[in-house]
Amino acid sequence: MTTRIATAAQDSLIQYYLQQNQSAMNNLNAEISTGLTAQTYSQIAPQASQLIDFRAQTSQQQGYVNTINTLSTRLSTMSLALQQIQSSVQSFNSNLANEAYNNTQPDIQTQAQLLLQQVAGLLNTEDGTSYVFGGTDTNTPPVDLSGLPTGAAATLTTPVNGTPADGGYYAGGAQLAPVKIDNQLSVNYGITANDASTFEPIMRVLNFLVQNAPFSSTSPVDQADITQASQMLDSALQSLTNMEGQLGLQQSELNSELTLHQQALSLAQNGVSNILAVNQATAITQLQTLETQMQASYSATSGIQKLSLVSYLSG
Numbered sequence: 001m002t003t004r005i006a007t008a009a010q011d012s013l014i015q016y017y018l019q020q021n022q023s024a025m026n027n028l029n030a031e032i033s034t035g036l037t038a039q040t041y042s043q044i045a046p047q048a049s050q051l052i053d054f055r056a057q058t059s060q061q062q063g064y065v066n067t068i069n070t071l072s073t074r075l076s077t078m079s080l081a082l083q084q085i086q087s088s089v090q091s092f093n094s095n096l097a098n099e100a101y102n103n104t105q106p107d108i109q110t111q112a113q114l115l116l117q118q119v120a121g122l123l124n125t126e127d128g129t130s131y132v133f134g135g136t137d138t139n140t141p142p143v144d145l146s147g148l149p150t151g152a153a154a155t156l157t158t159p160v161n162g163t164p165a166d167g168g169y170y171a172g173g174a175q176l177a178p179v180k181i182d183n184q185l186s187v188n189y190g191i192t193a194n195d196a197s198t199f200e201p202i203m204r205v206l207n208f209l210v211q212n213a214p215f216s217s218t219s220p221v222d223q224a225d226i227t228q229a230s231q232m233l234d235s236a237l238q239s240l241t242n243m244e245g246q247l248g249l250q251q252s253e254l255n256s257e258l259t260l261h262q263q264a265l266s267l268a269q270n271g272v273s274n275i276l277a278v279n280q281a282t283a284i285t286q287l288q289t290l291e292t293q294m295q296a297s298y299s300a301t302s303g304i305q306k307l308s309l310v311s312y313l314s315g
Contacts (some may be wrong), residue, residue: 054271061265068181068258071189072251077127078191079247085122086240088115089202093233100209100226101217109213116206120145120169123193133193137173142193144171148203154211156228160204161194169203170194181257189250197239205229205236 092115100108120143123133130138147164148154162168176190193199208229215222 050271054268057268057271058265061261061268064181064261065258065265067179068254068261071179071181071187072254072258074127074132075189075247075251075254077125077132078189079244079251081122081125081132082240082244082247085119085199085202086237086244088118089233089240090237093230093237096226096230096233100215100222103214107213108215109210112206112209112213116145116203116210119199119202119206123199131172133191134172135174135176135190135192137171140171140173142172143169143203145169148207150211152212154208156204156208156225156232158204159196159200160207161196161200168194181254182261185257187250187253189247191243191247195239195243198236198243201232201236205232 092111096108099111102108106114123143124141125132131140131142134140134142144164147167148160148169149158149167153167158167160168161170164171170193172192172194175192178186178188178190180186208225212225215226217223
């Protein structure tokens, strides 16, 4: 029976280095396959709390970015609808004084009916997921013309922005609460179809014209009503202009906040990446170096294990 020349201490030392290198290779393989320098927090213990903080910041900033993008889409949809309403009502009102007494088709009743339906359709605008002028009730069309007063009940003095059951047209919900777009900043963007200074007067005037036509240019009452109707539309149009301006300011504010949150998000993501991300080229080079060292270690171990007292003495 032959006896090894290598001592137990030498063999144990080589085995230890082999195990260490094998562990390092396993870690590098995991890094290359996942793109991460660590698979658990314990592997980055000195930076674990910093990583948790960066990830929390990333989540928060991404949430604000998503909220702002949703609001921007909604504001853009609202703004487009308001522009169309304003254009159509402006055109109608500019001809009202003459068209009110003209019985040639389309007469004022027909024109008012068409515009009433058009405005209702625009106030029932959706942004793809919800009705934008419905307040808290985003699933129901906010304008329902079926409950508007008819005949003599339709006047220029009685508001019609109540519910259809009460002689109004509004079937939406309450005003939306302000939406938080930063730790200390909220946007109050809610516009509902029952707005008392813009949409309601328009709906009231148009319904009055539909229900009370025809009008006579020789009737003092009709002349007074047409004058009042035109003045109400002028006032509503001014309110619409102010409303559009407010939406524009809010959109500008959202754009500014979006830029800030995107920058903060990028910084937080870079913080996570700097802790966890792997340089693939460096990791592959390190892996190849370790593989070469392992092969050399295995060869050395094999050579030592082949040594015996006979081979030593014969040497």
